[in-house]
Amino acid sequence: MTNNVSASATRRPDRAALVVAVVLALVAAVIVYSTATAHGGSTTRIGPGAFPYTISGCLFVLSVWTGIEAWRGDFPEREAQEFGPVIWIVGGLAAQMLLLNTVGFSIATGILFAATARGFGKRPLWKTIPIGIALSFVVWIIFAKGLQLSLPAGPLEHLI
């Protein structure tokens, strides 16, 4: 989603965009470090290091360029955001990730479903979690039984 609102007359350094520039530089540094310390593999004329070094070099340049644009405030203006919903959804994804292999697909995904709905303002959780689990259970039956996809089973899935 690009934001085409042009920057207003008062351009100030964009701190968040400066952070982006720093992150890009860090990514480039990690690639250089990791490539420089790698060993093993056979040596060829153009070894496994050439491409990573080129990419990290370009990322450094882009990082500096980003820094300049950020300093001049050239980045598109950003609308104010609410972070509550983001935390709910990220939390839901994290919960599913951690619970998946212990409680099975349906329960873990049901929690993700309810947390996402909560992020969009739908409550209460004691209603949405069962809905989510029921829906995920149906999805599990279709995909694990019908399409032979290997989805982790838990107590609920072992019932059938």
Place this chain on the structure above:
Amino acid sequence: MDTFTLLAHGFLVALEPMNLFYALVGVTLGTAVGVLPGIGPALTVALLLPVTYKLDPAGSLIMFAGIYYGGMYGGSTTSILLNTPGESASIVTALEGNKMARAGRGGPALATAAIGSFVAGLIATLGLALIAPTIVKFALSFGPAEYFALMILAFMTVSAAFGDSTLRGLTALFLGLALGLVGIDLQTGQARLAFGIPDLLDGVEVTTLAVALFAIGETLSVAAARYGGDEKIEPVKGSVWMNREDWSRSWKPWLRGTIIGFPIGAMPAGGAEIGTFLSYSVEKQLAKKPEEFGHGAIEGVAGPEAANNASAAGTLVPLLTLGLPTTATAAIMLAGFQQFGLQPGPLLFATNPQIVWGLIASLLVANFMLLVLNLPMIGLWVRLLSIPRHWLYAGILVFATLGTIGANPSTFELGMLLAFGVMGYILRRFGYPIAPVVVGLILGPMAEQQLRRALAISQGDVTVLVGSPIAIILLVLAVCAVVVPLILRARGKGKVLSQLAANED
């Protein structure tokens, strides 16, 4: 064998009852998912990839063809009935189509979009069948140096040429290229950027990245936006059929849209948007009633919608003949091929003609099915549009994670999905385009292979990269793709380019 014999063989594959069934499932699922607001064709294809995991290659690709065309159709329905287009290529359709729907002419708008898409899909797919063997013959003479130059050109057009910032396009591309480095180096067997984590040795999955960036990133940014939303679904009143005037005003835009859209899609230029905008302005200039534009002119739906579908078929030209994805959708389709160990490109036409031609034939079959299915099922699609947002996005995330879990049910893979999802949100927040990240991930390792192969053959002599006229032309075009937009933007003409942004598709 000439093209038509090959195509006839393709139809023998496509018309097998099981394959017809796969195509039907594909178009139905593709349309149903594509209709959902906020889901473009790229995400449709990525979300539905797991459905095809357990099929044989031919059946899977046939279902894929249906999903792709169905997703394109679904998007136009969304943009006509709801003023938030499901895919950026449908923005133009929304301009006139939504106005028509408000004026109670939603039926004919949907009909001209559907029939226009059919006409364009038919002509463009036949164009694909006709042009492919020629390009394949040409491409067989390409060496690694030419392929490398071609990929550089694709990188630059996808990232830098369009969109509102060269810097952000290039940054997105290089992030994708950096992610493409992760894993075992194919030529020397050395692990790169794996940090000793076994899960990373296989590299980053294209589908994981695409689903995370598109589905999770989009969900997060919609949830975070303080947007009350006045999304109003326009009811379809009256007949869905077009009257005589509608027909006479539609058929020329369909054909013109096809002629504009197909070459743009077929060139490694990326994005269906350019064609739709061009078609819109052409129709506006040629219209007998230009005053209707902006108030629901049927030409403004017919032309761009045809251009949209023609260029979608056009993107399959570089994908199938050269193995070169120029859009995020094509990148995911390439991943779909690779899961069966198939590498699209000139050799695939020689080694697996039944798959390639079966796929092309099923595109035609899918196109026909959509025409038959779409108008009668409008009522169902409208009902899908009215799903409340909280259930819609909750469902999207269930299916987004389902794909990753189905491919690899590990905590680590889900962690990557989450991390890339957050990255997708941040990219959107700062106005970075998404497609170059996905294209960079899949094309980066391929470009590196070609580069090192070229240099191995030349024994390290880098002049081999500019050793042939074709390679030189391609590299010059690549430089132009970066420099010309920079100059245009510097001279204040960037508005047009940012309108042509190839973002979602």
